[in-house]
Amino acid sequence: MSPQTLFRRITDYAHRADPYPLYAELRANGVVRQEDGSYLVGTYDEVAALLHDPRLSSDRRNRTEPDQRPLPVRDDLPPSFIGLDDPEHDRLRRLTMRSFGPPHSPGTVDALHTGITAIADELAGALHGRDRIDIVDDFAYPLPVTVICRLLGVPAGDVPRVRAWTTAIIAALDFAPEQDPEPLQEAALAAQREMAGYLGSLAEGRRGGPSGDMLSALVNDDGPEGTLTGPELMSTAVLLLIAGHETTVNLIANGALTLLRHPDLLVRLREAPELVPQAVEELLRYEPPVQFLPQRTPLTDIEVAGVTVPRGAPLVLVLASANRDPLRFPDPDRFDPMREHNQHLGFGGGAHSCFGAPLARIETQIALNALLPRLEGFRLAEDPPPYRRSPVLRGPRRLPVVRG
Amino acid sequence: MAADPLGGRIAVVGASLAGLRAAEALREKGFAGELTLIGDEPHAPYDRPPLSKQVLLGRARAHEVTLPRVREVDARWRLGVRAEGVDPIGKRVLLADGGRVPYDRLLIATGTRARPWPVPGQAALDGVLTLRTSDDAAALVERLDAGPRRVLVIGAGFTGSEIASACRERGLAVTVAERGPAPLVGALGGVLGAFAGTVQRSHGVDLRCGVTVTALTGRGGRLTGAEFSDGTRIGAEVAVVCLGALRNTEWLAASGLAAGPRGVACDAGCRAFDMYGIVTDDVFVAGDVARFPHPLFEYQMLSLEHWGNAVAQAGVAAHNMVSPGPARRPHLTVPAFWSAQFGLNIKSVGVPTFSDRIVIAQGSPEEGRLVAVYGYRGRITAAVSVNRAKSLEHYLRLIESGAPFPPGPGAADGRGPRPSVPSDVPDPRLLSHGPTVALTGHLPDRGLTLLRQD
Numbered sequence: 001m002s003p004q005t006l007f008r009r010i011t012d013y014a015h016r017a018d019p020y021p022l023y024a025e026l027r028a029n030g031v032v033r034q035e036d037g038s039y040l041v042g043t044y045d046e047v048a049a050l051l052h053d054p055r056l057s058s059d060r061r062n063r064t065e066p067d068q069r070p071l072p073v074r075d076d077l078p079p080s081f082i083g084l085d086d087p088e089h090d091r092l093r094r095l096t097m098r099s100f101g102p103p104h105s106p107g108t109v110d111a112l113h114t115g116i117t118a119i120a121d122e123l124a125g126a127l128h129g130r131d132r133i134d135i136v137d138d139f140a141y142p143l144p145v146t147v148i149c150r151l152l153g154v155p156a157g158d159v160p161r162v163r164a165w166t167t168a169i170i171a172a173l174d175f176a177p178e179q180d181p182e183p184l185q186e187a188a189l190a191a192q193r194e195m196a197g198y199l200g201s202l203a204e205g206r207r208g209g210p211s212g213d214m215l216s217a218l219v220n221d222d223g224p225e226g227t228l229t230g231p232e233l234m235s236t237a238v239l240l241l242i243a244g245h246e247t248t249v250n251l252i253a254n255g256a257l258t259l260l261r262h263p264d265l266l267v268r269l270r271e272a273p274e275l276v277p278q279a280v281e282e283l284l285r286y287e288p289p290v291q292f293l294p295q296r297t298p299l300t301d302i303e304v305a306g307v308t309v310p311r312g313a314p315l316v317l318v319l320a321s322a323n324r325d326p327l328r329f330p331d332p333d334r335f336d337p338m339r340e341h342n343q344h345l346g347f348g349g350g351a352h353s354c355f356g357a358p359l360a361r362i363e364t365q366i367a368l369n370a371l372l373p374r375l376e377g378f379r380l381a382e383d384p385p386p387y388r389r390s391p392v393l394r395g396p397r398r399l400p401v402v403r404g
Numbered sequence: 405m406a407a408d409p410l411g412g413r414i415a416v417v418g419a420s421l422a423g424l425r426a427a428e429a430l431r432e433k434g435f436a437g438e439l440t441l442i443g444d445e446p447h448a449p450y451d452r453p454p455l456s457k458q459v460l461l462g463r464a465r466a467h468e469v470t471l472p473r474v475r476e477v478d479a480r481w482r483l484g485v486r487a488e489g490v491d492p493i494g495k496r497v498l499l500a501d502g503g504r505v506p507y508d509r510l511l512i513a514t515g516t517r518a519r520p521w522p523v524p525g526q527a528a529l530d531g532v533l534t535l536r537t538s539d540d541a542a543a544l545v546e547r548l549d550a551g552p553r554r555v556l557v558i559g560a561g562f563t564g565s566e567i568a569s570a571c572r573e574r575g576l577a578v579t580v581a582e583r584g585p586a587p588l589v590g591a592l593g594g595v596l597g598a599f600a601g602t603v604q605r606s607h608g609v610d611l612r613c614g615v616t617v618t619a620l621t622g623r624g625g626r627l628t629g630a631e632f633s634d635g636t637r638i639g640a641e642v643a644v645v646c647l648g649a650l651r652n653t654e655w656l657a658a659s660g661l662a663a664g665p666r667g668v669a670c671d672a673g674c675r676a677f678d679m680y681g682i683v684t685d686d687v688f689v690a691g692d693v694a695r696f697p698h699p700l701f702e703y704q705m706l707s708l709e710h711w712g713n714a715v716a717q718a719g720v721a722a723h724n725m726v727s728p729g730p731a732r733r734p735h736l737t738v739p740a741f742w743s744a745q746f747g748l749n750i751k752s753v754g755v756p757t758f759s760d761r762i763v764i765a766q767g768s769p770e771e772g773r774l775v776a777v778y779g780y781r782g783r784i785t786a787a788v789s790v791n792r793a794k795s796l797e798h799y800l801r802l803i804e805s806g807a808p809f810p811p812g813p814g815a816a817d818g819r820g821p822r823p824s825v826p827s828d829v830p831d832p833r834l835l836s837h838g839p840t841v842a843l844t845g846h847l848p849d850r851g852l853t854l855l856r857q858d
Contacts, residue, residue: 052797054766054775054815085816086792087771300814311814351794 003029007040007316010292011391017199019291020266020333022319031307038314039153041309042321044345046305050317051349058352062297062313075194078231080239083295086351091288093355095228096236099217099293101358109358111239112151116363119146120370127374132381135371140252143367144336147359148244152237153202153213161198165191165363166242173390190204192238199237201231214240240356248360250289250388250395254281258287258335259372260380262320270372279337284323286335291320291394293348320343320394327392377403405525409726409740411437412813415497415505417481417487418513418652419443421452421471422691422714428474429722430751439479442497445485447538453711455541456563456590457744461568462549466542474745487514492658495686508686509725512656512668512676513718515692516709526620527645534645535563548574552641555579556630558617560587562743564646565600571744572837579610581617581630584834591841592752592788595762596776599769603746610638649709661687666844667695667707668694669699674732675723681847683838690714690721694737695844701758701785707842710741738803739841740818751793752784754803755841756780756829763810763824765799766817767792775799778827779809 001009003025007013010022026032028043033039041047050056060083081092098104100209111127123139129348133139145159154162172181172188203219210216215240218233228236259266269275296315322345324332329339380398388397414430416423418805419441451469458464482499490510497505510650520532521527526646531552533544548555548571555571557564560582571578585648587604589597604611617635620643629639656663661684662677663669668850669677674696676687689696695705716737724732732774759778765787767774776800778786784807787799795815800846802811810824832842 049798049801052795054795054798054818055812057816087767087773090773090792090817222737298814299816300812302814350797353794 003032004035005036006032007034007036010040010318013387013389013391016389016394018365019047019320019394020324023318023324026318026321027325031309033307036314038316039304039309040318041304042318043281044303044322044325047319047345048321048349049313050296050304051345051353053350054086055302055303057297057299058083058295059085060295060297062299062312063314076193076231077235077238080164080235082239082243082352086347088386089351091225092228092232092236093158095221095223095225096240096355097219098221098223098226099214100355101155104130106225106279109362112359113148113362113366115148115150116143116366117370120366124370125354131377131403132400133374134398134400135256136249136253136397140256140367140399141249141372143252143344144245144248144363146239147363151214151244151359152199152241153206153215154199154209154241158198162195162241165195168390169195169310170246170390170393173392195241196234196238199233199241203237204230205231243285244356244359247289248356248363250393251280251283251360252371253395254287254289255283255364255368256371256375257385257396258283259273259368260375260378260401261383262335262373264371265335266375269337269368270376273369275337276365277361278339278342278367280338280361280368281342281346282305282335282339284345285329285339285342285362288320288323288325288344288346290318290348291392292318294392319348324391327369375401379404409728410434411604412508412764413438413506414440414509414511414725415507416441416511417497418511418512418693419445419481419483419516420513420515420691420714421711422451422513422515422718423511424471424477424511424718425474425715425724426447426690426718426725427477427479428429428848429478429624429719430726431479432475433723433726435726440507441477441479442485442487442499442505444486445537445539446483448483449760450538452536452538455538456535456566457570459541460545460548460567461463461573461837462545466538466545468536482739486655488655490656490661492684492687493661498615502743503716510687511725512687512689512693513691513714514655515714516651519647519650520644521620521643521645521647522560524752526622528597528625529620529627530625531622531641532643532645535567536649538664539741544642548576551576553577554638554640554642556581556617556638556643556808557641557646558630558643559646559648559743560584560600560604560611560613561590561646561789561818562588562649562741562745563606564644565648566743567644568604568609568744569607572609572746577608577610579606579612579783581615581632582611584614584830585613587613589828589830590757590832592756592760593762593778595764595769595825596642596788597828598789602746602769607746627747649692651707653693665692665851666705666842669695669705672697672736673724673732674717674725674735675828686727692715697846698739699736700738700806701755702844704843704846706739706755707844708739709841710739712736712740739802741841746815748772749793750788751792751796752786752788753796753800754784754785755843756788756827757841758785758843759827759829761809761824762827764822765811766815777809777811779824782809783807784811 046166081089168191172184203215206216210220347357378401381402385399387397449471451471454469459466485498488500518536528563557568557580560580568578568580573802586597617630619631621629631637653663670689673687675683676689692709695707697703698706720735738754756778759780763781765775765777767816773791775789784802
């Protein structure tokens with residue numbers, strides 16, 4: 001088939017369970033202009049270089065070619081920092097980092113360790129005696145959503161609302177060309193407005209009376225660079241809440257799925273938990289929860305592997321393909337938890353490298369350590385399992401396992 | 405080389421970063437013979453960068469900045485004993501305690517030491533210090549803890565500037581004296597030098613450029629102050645001499661190797677040259693003491709005082725020590741270093757002093773975040789970021805590929821096209837301190853000539 005249809009085929013739901021042969025085809029064809037005017041890059045060296053290239057914008061407003069699948073335009077809210085360039089991106093990210101990581105809050109993520117372990121153990125404990133488990137609904141979903149809600153300061157009782165909003169917002173990321181995007185985008189826009197308003201009022205209620213969570217810090221923290229404006233705070237809070245769990249759900253579920261497909265390695269990791277951190281890195285390479293970055297745009301004509309990508313054209317960085325590049329990773333299609341020199345691109349890289357990576361790492365490590373002992377005697381009920389729609393945030397919608 | 409490259413006897417002189425990493429790499433690559441590490445400091449290998457940063461701020465203790473071990477190293481450690489010479493015929497390292505360490509391959513990784521204050525009587529005053537070793541750092545911390553009324557830092561290179569930064573962070577009054585026109589100018593040129601000067605002054609440093617310290621004064625054997633070439637004087641209870649580094653090559657004077665004040669000359673594979681410019685096959689060099697040719701910089705011999713270079717070069721040297729000719733690798737790593745001072749994270753790739761023009765490609769000095777790109781004769785040779793390191797890899801690729809200078813427009817925070825200006829890299833002789841990156845010409849024997857002039 002023509003390489004110009006690769007993007008269409010990658011986003012086609014029929015290939016969700018195994019997009020990797022398409023990625024191999026992408027790497028073999030270099031940088032190819034797609035029928036919709038976008039450019040796909042899937043080789044490690046090129047993707048790694050582009051992640052650090054200051055000439056790439058993350059702000060979709062810099063697109064000059066017609067954007068076939070625009071994200072919902074939020075007229076009432078500024079873009080969050082994931083969709084902005086420096087210096088704005090940098091300022092917002094730095095202000096947000098003040099309550100999450102070094103240099104101002106070096107202990108935040110470590111301090112969550114005990115709490116996450118307690119949640120994971122409780123969820124895993126509830127699986128005891130069951131003959132059938134849906135790893136997504138029973139474990140992979142509730143863990144990260146509870147953690148991010150606690151970190152931000154969202155009451156536990158509101159988690160169902162968070163889930164409904166998130167589902168609507170993520171659905172609009174689904175690039176299914178056969179579908180009419182408008183209703184999905186309307187719903188996403190509405191959900192985003194509601195979630196923003198909800199988080200904004202939660203934060204506002206803590207102005208002057210911080211309760212030790214990130215929303216409190218964002219609304220009260222007044223560093224030398226000032227503080228977030230109201231709309232900035234809402235955009236940022238929506239981003240943290242969604243990105244703070246959506247991807248981790250998939251990482252945990254993809255991890256469980258991969259290990260159930262490699263029972264010998266599952267046993268090995270269960271018996272040697274000290275190998276789990278390295279195994280999580282391999283999962284981020286082998287089944288990254290963010291498959292590609294769809295919203296980069298060159299600010300000037302740039303050359304990528306001999307191809308000129310024009311200014312303003314959609315440029316898609318396929319992280320999951322770069323992670324399987326045989327020029328970078330020996331035997332790339334083999335899942336090897338002991339892999340060395342594993343500088344995967346599962347968290348992206350450069351200025352936009354994953355903000356929550358330290359949290360995602362420990363959550364997934366703790367999750368697998370709690371879950372693996374419970375999977376003794378279980379096997380996959382369906383392989384492949386049913387996948388969620390999104391080709392970007394890829395993961396199983398359900399992951400049923402049964403005893404026997 | 406021994407018949408079996410994985411057997412025989414290897415001696416490593418110098419037990420700091422380069423020596424340790426080389427030893428680890430040798431074992432990693434399967435060297436199964438006798439391995440001896442010789443170091444003149446009594447301490448196990450430790451990490452030096454924190455000594456002028458976290459240690460001075462009390463966040464880490466001077467003797468606890470150990471180097472993480474990559475792997476266990478089965479070796480004989482001869483610590484606290486100085487190597488005094490090499491017998492290249494008998495293939496033995498001569499130790500100060502009379503000991504002899506036979507080898508069939510030798511790695512020289514003796515690094516540098518702090519250049520002392522040139523007037524011995526003044527250098528001996530109580531309160532006059534240098535900073536290179538963990539013992540030095542412990543002594544300096546003790547002085548800073550005592551709350552001196554003023555600290556004098558002589559030389560505004562990276563070490564001096566980092567010390568001044570730590571002093572200010574601790575609320576101590578500090579005077580910095582630099583013979584050149586600005587701090588860091590010797591490494592980064594005029595534009596970032598001026599920026600660093602503004603930063604230092606805004607942090608309350610009494611920065612004096614274009615002056616030299618003509619005398620350190622004392623009473624009763626204790627430092628009381630200093631006199632400057634412009635006729636002024638200050639009182640100070642502590643003076644830290646930051647005049648750059650001296651390469652530890654004197655012990656090789658009779659070895660017949662091309663060893664001199666600029667280091668031990670070696671080829672791209674870390675093999676040492678002898679004084680006639682003939683490459684040896686059993687003596688290797690790595691780290692700060694090495695002087696090696698680099699293709700990106702017209703094959704001039706580079707002398708670097710960089711943590712990353714020590715690691716990379718040690719790896720190449722170790723590989724080549726146990727590999728037959730065709731399997732050997734060149735040391736081609738692009739130089740890189742970092743510094744943390746006055747709240748700034750400064751990172752550099754390439755050789756900024758190998759330049760004639762500079763352009764601010766991203767950000768600006770006004771916002772305290774920028775990327776400066778350096779060019780020489782129309783090619784990009786270096787880039788330095790201040791609080792903006794994420795795109796440095798992009799410029800590294802431009803350096804490696806000899807991309808044209810100035811870089812094209814289009815950077816997300818590039819603020820439109822800006823003109824390049826002269827990079828204003830001063831002659832190193834004008835500086836108080838020695839440069840941490842030096843281009844030292846093409847000839848392996850030049851150092852030997854200079855040594856004789858000394």
